[in-house]
Amino acid sequence: xxxxxxxxxxxxxxxxxxxxxxxxxxxxxxxxxxxxxxxxxxxxxxxxxxxxxxxxxxxxxxxxxxxxxxxxxxxxxxx
Amino acid sequence: xxxxxxxxxxxxxxxxxxxxxxxxxxxxxxxxxxxxxxxxxxxxxxxxxxxxxxxxxxxxxxxxxxxxxxxxxxxxxxxxxxxxxxxxxxxxxxxxxxxxxxxxxxxxxxxxxxxxxxxxxxxxxxxxxxxxxxxxxxxxxxxxxxxxxxxxxxxxxxxxxxxxxxxxxxxxxxxxxxxxxxxxxxxxxxxxxxxxxxxxxxxxxxxxxxxxxxxxxxxxxxxxxxxxxxxxxxxxxxxxxxxxxxxxxxxxxxxxxxx
Numbered sequence: 001x002x003x004x005x006x007x008x009x010x011x012x013x014x015x016x017x018x019x020x021x022x023x024x025x026x027x028x029x030x031x032x033x034x035x036x037x038x039x040x041x042x043x044x045x046x047x048x049x050x051x052x053x054x055x056x057x058x059x060x061x062x063x064x065x066x067x068x069x070x071x072x073x074x075x076x077x078x079x
Numbered sequence: 080x081x082x083x084x085x086x087x088x089x090x091x092x093x094x095x096x097x098x099x100x101x102x103x104x105x106x107x108x109x110x111x112x113x114x115x116x117x118x119x120x121x122x123x124x125x126x127x128x129x130x131x132x133x134x135x136x137x138x139x140x141x142x143x144x145x146x147x148x149x150x151x152x153x154x155x156x157x158x159x160x161x162x163x164x165x166x167x168x169x170x171x172x173x174x175x176x177x178x179x180x181x182x183x184x185x186x187x188x189x190x191x192x193x194x195x196x197x198x199x200x201x202x203x204x205x206x207x208x209x210x211x212x213x214x215x216x217x218x219x220x221x222x223x224x225x226x227x228x229x230x231x232x233x234x235x236x237x238x239x240x241x242x243x244x245x246x247x248x249x250x251x252x253x254x255x256x257x258x259x260x261x262x263x264x265x266x267x268x269x270x271x272x273x274x275x276x277x278x279x280x281x282x283x284x285x286x287x288x289x290x291x292x293x294x295x296x297x298x299x300x301x302x303x304x305x306x307x308x309x310x311x312x313x314x315x316x317x318x319x320x321x322x323x324x325x326x327x328x329x330x331x332x333x334x335x336x337x338x
Binding site for chain 1: 160163164206210211217221225256260264275284285289291292306309310314316319325
């Protein structure tokens with residue numbers, strides 16, 4: 001965190017304000033979520049390959065749920 | 080350019096989700112489908128992946144019985160993915176009857192099949208075809224399930240979410256600092272945001288209304304709402320940093336915002 005060290009209030013406020021820095025849009029997230037998940041499961045640096053994707057997942061709960069579901073589904077298929 | 084929707088009757092199964100394979104039966108379809116078309120192909124995973132994807136595309140773009148079979152296989156694959164999503168969210172939907180959840184999964188698979196067939200030209204091979212197709216089913220199922228879970232609840236557009244900050248404790252100095260930060264945030268919400276940004280920020284960030292619920296109520300899209308939320312967050316953060324309530328992020332990490 002970049003905020004002053006303090007208490008849960010600062011953490012909660014930071015969560016309200018979302019990630020700072022570049023992030024992809026919901027549309028781009030959906031367009032590349034399959035690629036991101038496969039890169040992760042292959043052990044590649046997905047965040048290096050798709051900048052701003054992780055930031056978006058931290059800021060958008062719905063896209064984050066979609067990501068977790070796809071990752072679980074594909075990982076299950078790989079097992 | 081989207082390809083036309085399929086003029087084909089999708090095969091339906093009467094088997095409830097729990098009666099089928101416990102995970103995602105579509106995977107078995109995918110494996111069998113690929114195996115049947117993979118004789119003589121290299122063992123290299125990347126080659127295999129590309130060949131599997133090409134086999135799907137070739138059959139889905141074919142005509143007659145081959146296409147009909149491929150569409151049925153695709154629907155089975157996506158129904159498995161939709162049921163997988165229902166299974167992941169079942170605990171939060173314990174008040175919803177199993178038959179209704181089965182129907183939600185089937186509707187999601189139907190719509191996802193049409194979406195995939197309409198977007199075949201957009202598949203670029205950045206992932207397996209099946210992974211690419213899965214996301215349509217998970218999206219369709221996820222949106223329906225979020226809305227269903229929220230159905231009996233009211234979308235609160237006032238500052239209900241502030242209550243979560245009320246119970247925090249600490250030293251008098253920490254309490255004073257918390258109070259100062261929250262006052263600054265409230266002032267920023269009131270003064271720095273437009274009415275639309277304020278409504279979206281309060282609903283999504285403060286009250287944690289699911290974006291798919293709010294998008295339905297406001298007749299807009301998830302992407303449009305998130306863009307509004309992002310812009311509101313940026314305004315609030317910039318103001319709190321300028322006033323000294325939050326530390327600034329190094330310029331190199333800021334880059335540009337969401338497109």
